Amino acid sequence: MKAFIATMILAASVSVSAMANEAGSEKTAKSPVTLRKVDESKVKLMYGLNQAKTVTVKIFDENNFLVQKDKIVSENAFAKYYDFSKLKAGVYSMEVYENNVVVDQLQMDLNETVASSPLVYTKLEKIEGNSYKLLVNALLPSDLSVLIFENDKLVHEEKVDNSIGFQKLYKFQYLNAGARVEFYVRSSDGFAELLAVK
Numbered sequence: 001m002k003a004f005i006a007t008m009i010l011a012a013s014v015s016v017s018a019m020a021n022e023a024g025s026e027k028t029a030k031s032p033v034t035l036r037k038v039d040e041s042k043v044k045l046m047y048g049l050n051q052a053k054t055v056t057v058k059i060f061d062e063n064n065f066l067v068q069k070d071k072i073v074s075e076n077a078f079a080k081y082y083d084f085s086k087l088k089a090g091v092y093s094m095e096v097y098e099n100n101v102v103v104d105q106l107q108m109d110l111n112e113t114v115a116s117s118p119l120v121y122t123k124l125e126k127i128e129g130n131s132y133k134l135l136v137n138a139l140l141p142s143d144l145s146v147l148i149f150e151n152d153k154l155v156h157e158e159k160v161d162n163s164i165g166f167q168k169l170y171k172f173q174y175l176n177a178g179a180r181v182e183f184y185v186r187s188s189d190g191f192a193e194l195l196a197v198k
Contacts, residue, residue: 032047033045033047033048034046035104037106038081041084041085041110043082043108045079045082046077046078046079047072047074047078049077050075050077053073053075055097056096056098057082058095059094060092060094060095067092084108089110090110090111091111092107093107094106119138120136120137120165120193121165122136123135124183124196124197131170131171132169132170132197133168133169133170134146134185134195136166139164140164141162142164142187142191143159143161143188144160144187145157145159145160146159146184148182149180149182149183150176150179151180155172180196
């Protein structure tokens with residue numbers, strides 16, 4: 001009798017183990033697609049299998065109006081970024097489909113990011129004599145303006161259209177000795193900074 005009970009317990013544990021393996025394989029059979037928010041206005045779509053798949057991405061606004069549809073056919077694992085920063089304020093939903101079934105979704109609230117300042121890095125360096133090196137890097141393309149002042153008087157102005165930045169050496173032939181030279185950098189998306197070297 002004890003042998004019979006031991007055999008039944010063993011059989012039960014084997015069947016539970018088999019059911020657990022089936023449940024585990026069901027999880028791995030699920031889509032390897034994931035959506036991840038990487039900052040306030042960007043989402044990363046990751047696909048983790050090396051096999052041919054078609055993935056459809058749909059982005060809807062808060063009125064359930066289709067804003068963007070993206071069909072991706074890939075035979076390899078991939079990652080793709082979606083930038084929401086150019087969309088107007090509101091709440092957007094992003095859905096990923098495989099075989100017309102939603103496999104992942106994410107909601108983006110752009111009402112919070114409207115007041116955020118643009119990310120721009122600027123650096124000004126005096127090289128030698130009347131030479132200055134200006135470095136400008138922006139996260140997103142923007143129209144950039146550079147205004148150069150000598151003792152509060154505008155001596156040079158230039159514009160760079162739809163740029164994410166540049167590095168440039170400015171050489172001035174005629175600057176007054178001891179003059180205060182200031183560079184004013186601004187972008188069309190609201191960034192502005194006054195730079196000076198001593």
